[in-house]
Amino acid sequence: MTAVATEAQSARPQRATPIRRRRKFDPRALGRGLGIVLIVLWCLAPFYWMVVASLRQVDFTFDSTPYPKHVTFDNFRAIFKGNNHFGRALINSIVIGSVVTVLAMIVGVFAAYAIARLHFRGKFAVLGLILAASMFPGVALVTPLFQFFSNLGWLGTYQALIIPDLSFALPLCVYVLSSFFTQMPWELEQAAKVDGASPGQAFRMVILPIAAPGLFTAAILVFLSVWNEYLLASQLSNNDPNVSPVTVAIAGFTGSDPKVVPFTSIMAAGVVVTIPLVIVVLLFQRRIVSGLTAGGVKG
Amino acid sequence: MTAATGQVAEQAERAGSPRQRRRRRARASRGDARLALWLILPTVALLAAVIGYPVIYAVVQSLKLDKADAGLDATGFFQSGGKYVGSKYYSYWFNCGSKCPNGTTGHEFWPAVSTTVIFTVITVIFEVVLGTVMALVMHRAFRGRSLVRAAILVPWAIPTAVTALMWKYMFQPHGVINAVLGTHIIWTGSEWPARWAVIIADVWKTTPFIALLVLAGLQVIPDELYESAKVDGASAWQRFFSLTLPLVKPALLVAALFRILDVLRIYDLPAILTGGANNTTTLSILAVDELRSSPNSAAALSTITFVFIFVVAFILVRIFSVNVVQTQARTVKA
Numbered sequence A: 001m002t003a004v005a006t007e008a009q010s011a012r013p014q015r016a017t018p019i020r021r022r023r024k025f026d027p028r029a030l031g032r033g034l035g036i037v038l039i040v041l042w043c044l045a046p047f048y049w050m051v052v053a054s055l056r057q058v059d060f061t062f063d064s065t066p067y068p069k070h071v072t073f074d075n076f077r078a079i080f081k082g083n084n085h086f087g088r089a090l091i092n093s094i095v096i097g098s099v100v101t102v103l104a105m106i107v108g109v110f111a112a113y114a115i116a117r118l119h120f121r122g123k124f125a126v127l128g129l130i131l132a133a134s135m136f137p138g139v140a141l142v143t144p145l146f147q148f149f150s151n152l153g154w155l156g157t158y159q160a161l162i163i164p165d166l167s168f169a170l171p172l173c174v175y176v177l178s179s180f181f182t183q184m185p186w187e188l189e190q191a192a193k194v195d196g197a198s199p200g201q202a203f204r205m206v207i208l209p210i211a212a213p214g215l216f217t218a219a220i221l222v223f224l225s226v227w228n229e230y231l232l233a234s235q236l237s238n239n240d241p242n243v244s245p246v247t248v249a250i251a252g253f254t255g256s257d258p259k260v261v262p263f264t265s266i267m268a269a270g271v272v273v274t275i276p277l278v279i280v281v282l283l284f285q286r287r288i289v290s291g292l293t294a295g296g297v298k299g
Numbered sequence B: 001m002t003a004a005t006g007q008v009a010e011q012a013e014r015a016g017s018p019r020q021r022r023r024r025r026a027r028a029s030r031g032d033a034r035l036a037l038w039l040i041l042p043t044v045a046l047l048a049a050v051i052g053y054p055v056i057y058a059v060v061q062s063l064k065l066d067k068a069d070a071g072l073d074a075t076g077f078f079q080s081g082g083k084y085v086g087s088k089y090y091s092y093w094f095n096c097g098s099k100c101p102n103g104t105t106g107h108e109f110w111p112a113v114s115t116t117v118i119f120t121v122i123t124v125i126f127e128v129v130l131g132t133v134m135a136l137v138m139h140r141a142f143r144g145r146s147l148v149r150a151a152i153l154v155p156w157a158i159p160t161a162v163t164a165l166m167w168k169y170m171f172q173p174h175g176v177i178n179a180v181l182g183t184h185i186i187w188t189g190s191e192w193p194a195r196w197a198v199i200i201a202d203v204w205k206t207t208p209f210i211a212l213l214v215l216a217g218l219q220v221i222p223d224e225l226y227e228s229a230k231v232d233g234a235s236a237w238q239r240f241f242s243l244t245l246p247l248v249k250p251a252l253l254v255a256a257l258f259r260i261l262d263v264l265r266i267y268d269l270p271a272i273l274t275g276g277a278n279n280t281t282t283l284s285i286l287a288v289d290e291l292r293s294s295p296n297s298a299a300a301l302s303t304i305t306f307v308f309i310f311v312v313a314f315i316l317v318r319i320f321s322v323n324v325v326q327t328q329a330r331t332v333k334a
Helices: A002-016 A021-025 A029-055 A074-079 A086-117 A123-134 A141-150 A157-162 A166-183 A187-194 A199-227 A231-236 A246-251 A263-283 A287-293 B005-025 B030-062 B088-095 B106-140 B145-157 B158-171 B176-181 B191-221 B223-231 B234-262 B267-271 B281-293 B295-320 B324-333
Strands: none
Touching: A002 B191, A021 A123, A021 A141, A029 B106, A029 B145, A029 B158, A074 A263, A086 A157, A086 A166, A086 A199, A086 A246, A086 A263, A086 B030, A086 B295, A141 A187, A141 A199, A141 A231, A141 B030, A141 B223, A141 B281, A157 A231, A157 A287, A157 B088, A166 A287, A166 B030, A187 A199, A187 B176, A199 B295, A231 B088, A231 B267, A231 B281, A246 B030, A246 B106, A246 B158, A263 A287, A263 B158, A287 B088, A287 B145, A287 B176, A287 B191, A287 B267, B005 B030, B030 B295, B088 B106, B088 B295, B106 B145, B106 B176, B106 B234, B145 B191, B145 B234, B234 B295, B281 B295
16 A cells, blocks of 8 residues: 555646647656556455455365466355345345435435426525435434334334435435536527427427436446445344345355355355446446546545 | 446536536426425425434333333333433443443443444555555556556455355364464454454445545546646655645545544444444444343444434534535536
8 A cells, every 4th residue: 555655646747748748758757657557456355356256166265366266156056045135135225225216216306306497595405405315324213213114013014124225316416417407408409399309309309318328327336326225124124035145145154164155155246246337337438437436426 | 338447437427517507597488396395295295204213213112201211210210111211322322331240231321432443444444555656556557557446346345244254264273364473362262352353344345445445536526736846856755745636635534524424333244243242332233232131221322323423524524624515516517
């Protein structure tokens, strides 16, 4: 980590160097390249290690060969068998994530439109409220909701896992959407009307296609945040494998010997949970980065 | 919005915005306000239902006697569950300290407060410094920038629960971290190694996010400023401290504030990585531990946590004089 720091310091003098001058060999460019390599290593090495571990035979769990050795796919087979209910958990996560995302989008899109496009008093108050909601500590919700849902007999049901997630999904959705909406060229709507389009046509053929990427990005960010949620789900699912999402299932993984933590299987499950996210994130990285930094509310 | 993104497009939008805003304001009417009310109402109502209602419920519950504690009180009177007992549970947390026997949750309250604060201070310092460094490296790098951005999103995308397990595996006594460092530390076995394990995992996961926010702040600084500073003979360090830093400060402060509020409520990482053992129990973990044995006292603790975070947020906003809403609103409105 100290190495990263020194690299960046040597990279700082580069600030004002115009791009074109970079053609020549430049020792500072080398330092900068090293900085880049260190950052990439720092970010990817633990993830790489998880992938490598997921491919190891159980007996070689703590082998420290830096590349896959004693390769097996048994871990991936094992997680879908036994009493870990991993397959079920994947389905639960998809169901919970999709329902929360759809609900948050349906409700949030209107608020975001109003914040982005309309002028009204108390806009700052609304923004502040939504921002405060997104920073709200989950633990302050989990205690009352646990009591509340247990009185209703809802612990371990889908609704007990879906409704609370709106507390962070909806603010995130409104923020990301409203930042996208403000950047949209709404003049086109007017232009389409001038060209003879009806309001419906203007919306369907002009506004919707431009808004689609923003809606899509917001949906991805919301889905990710729900997929990654742990605190609320771990308590409100009441450890019922029929509704527990993947985060809860993985944290509760047990092997054939309950005293030994089945790390290779856990890493395999981690890879299964993470790879789709990583692929989606990499495919849409530009959009996600702009959505994150514009509406940058939560990591 | 096809290039849903390039910074260039964003800047162009920003440039055109004051005029648009004026035009919009001129159009603003009472009709706007009424429409806005109806559009925002569902969101506000839903948030009131999923946040406001539970919080009020928690406060009310925390003032009542828990069913588990029903029975004869010290003076021999029967106290039934649900009776208002005022600050009983609050004083259980605040005043317990050394009075409570070792092993009770009340005994762990002040240690949990200090653990939470320690985590917050250390992780946020590391994240802000490293995040800024990363952003500076990325900002100057033209080759490999998309590779870095892709790499940086990986820790962000991995669920915290998986992150915790991944680091737990690496921090095992025979794990890769001891192998690489050539040490034999039992990371999750004693106080500070366990804390560092949590801190390192959190820094790994969140620094990239800070770097992205700072990078966005850096990218709106016009290059001409640096050119003229250079012409005026400012050294690289001077340029950094009197130009870059003040200009990214708003973005940095908002990022730091969000991180502080986020770490104060930390649960997933320590709960899974160390199980809260060896003084890594945070306020959130303690409240969840209490949940099943005495829900009302857990409600008191979660209310304490919430108020604590709220007060910290309030003080920081005052000290930093960051107007979070306005900064956010600017990005929203720009």
